[in-house]
Amino acid sequence: MLKAKEASYCEQEVNVPLMVQKKDSKSDSLNTETLRHFWLVEDMMTFENIGFSHTVDGRKFLVCADCERGPVGYHELSTKRCYLSLKRVVHVDA
Amino acid sequence: MAKTYDYLFKLLLIGDSGVGKTCILFRFSEDAFNTTFISTIGIDFKIRTIELDNKKIKLQIWDTAGQERFRTITTAYYRGAMGIMLVYDITQEKSFENIKNWIRNIEENAAADVEKMLLGNKCELNDKRQVSKERGEQLAIEYGIKFMETSAKASINVEEAFLTLASDIKAKTEKRMEANNPPKGGHQLKLTEIRTKDSWLSRCSLL
Numbered sequence: 167m168l169k170a171k172e173a174s175y176c177e178q179e180v181n182v183p184l185m186v187q188k189k190d191s192k193s194d195s196l197n198t199e200t201l202r203h204f205w206l207v208e209d210m211m212t213f214e215n216i217g218f219s220h221t222v223d224g225r226k227f228l229v230c231a232d233c234e235r236g237p238v239g240y241h242e243l244s245t246k247r248c249y250l251s252l253k254r255v256v257h258v259d260a
Numbered sequence: 261m262a263k264t265y266d267y268l269f270k271l272l273l274i275g276d277s278g279v280g281k282t283c284i285l286f287r288f289s290e291d292a293f294n295t296t297f298i299s300t301i302g303i304d305f306k307i308r309t310i311e312l313d314n315k316k317i318k319l320q321i322w323d324t325a326g327q328e329r330f331r332t333i334t335t336a337y338y339r340g341a342m343g344i345m346l347v348y349d350i351t352q353e354k355s356f357e358n359i360k361n362w363i364r365n366i367e368e369n370a371a372a373d374v375e376k377m378l379l380g381n382k383c384e385l386n387d388k389r390q391v392s393k394e395r396g397e398q399l400a401i402e403y404g405i406k407f408m409e410t411s412a413k414a415s416i417n418v419e420e421a422f423l424t425l426a427s428d429i430k431a432k433t434e435k436r437m438e439a440n441n442p443p444k445g446g447h448q449l450k451l452t453e454i455r456t457k458d459s460w461l462s463r464c465s466l467l
Contacts, residue, residue, distance in 0.1 A: 211264075211307065211320075213307050215306070215308055217303050218305050218306070218307075219302065220303070226304060227298065227301070231307070231308060234298060234303065235298075236298050237297070237298065
């Protein structure tokens with residue numbers, strides 16, 4: 167049920183931290199991890215189903231449109247590109 | 261890269277606070293697995309893909325993000341909107357009465373030809389009902405728009421409502437495209453003339 171669109175994406179290696187896992191403490195500091203492997207999606211409309219969070223520091227986080235689990239990646243407002251983390255989604259043959 | 265869809269429609273959800281707009285579009289974040297991070301920053305919009313008559317349609321659906329609490333929604337939010345879901349809560353008379361205010365707000369801010377639809381939400385709460393289905397239907401007739409009772413909670417008619425609105429926008433878009441590219445030998449419709457007059461009057465926000 168995830169939105170991976172078989173071919174059209176190119177794989178891009180981007181080194182970006184600040185991908186948040188489950189929150190456990192109430193402190194301001196976010197729990198982050200560094201993710202390196204992303205699907206680069208040039209046009210957000212390429213997604214079948216996806217949710218966008220409100221903007222935080224020039225980025226919108228991507229979430230599953232159904233269960234709203236996330237972030238599964240992020241959208242960069244300056245470049246309009248979306249980066250979907252390989253690690254955060256399940257790849258299934260259509 | 262080739263476009264993977266035929267149409268792209270921007271839709272808005274409008275209505276009083278608490279009528280369940282957010283529930284229509286978003287699930288509430290009660291789920292145990294939902295990270296606090298996402299529910300804290302909130303969701304801005306969603307992209308949904310539907311298919312109608314073998315055409316792939318992308319819906320970009322926006323919630324008002326609480327702007328409606330100020331009783332008005334800015335022009336910026338309406339920009340580019342092709343469809344609007346007007347939502348009231350069948351258990352709240354006030355939210356139904358306010359629909360006409362929202363329609364006025366739309367007329368002042370949105371494109372004149374924006375497609376509208378009226379939704380009476382929370383229809384699963386029949387025992388608390390304050391607005392009869394007939395009154396909803398009547399109001400919709402008055403404004404010449406479609407009407408449905410929905411329940412975001414029980415997933416009644418929500419998808420149908422979006423499909424209906426999308427289908428109406430599609431029909432309108434195709435009609436316009438046809439008018440702009442008339443079949444050979446066809447009579448050229450003076451669509452621009454009509455439309456200018458239309459949007460001219462109802463779009464001036466100073467009036």
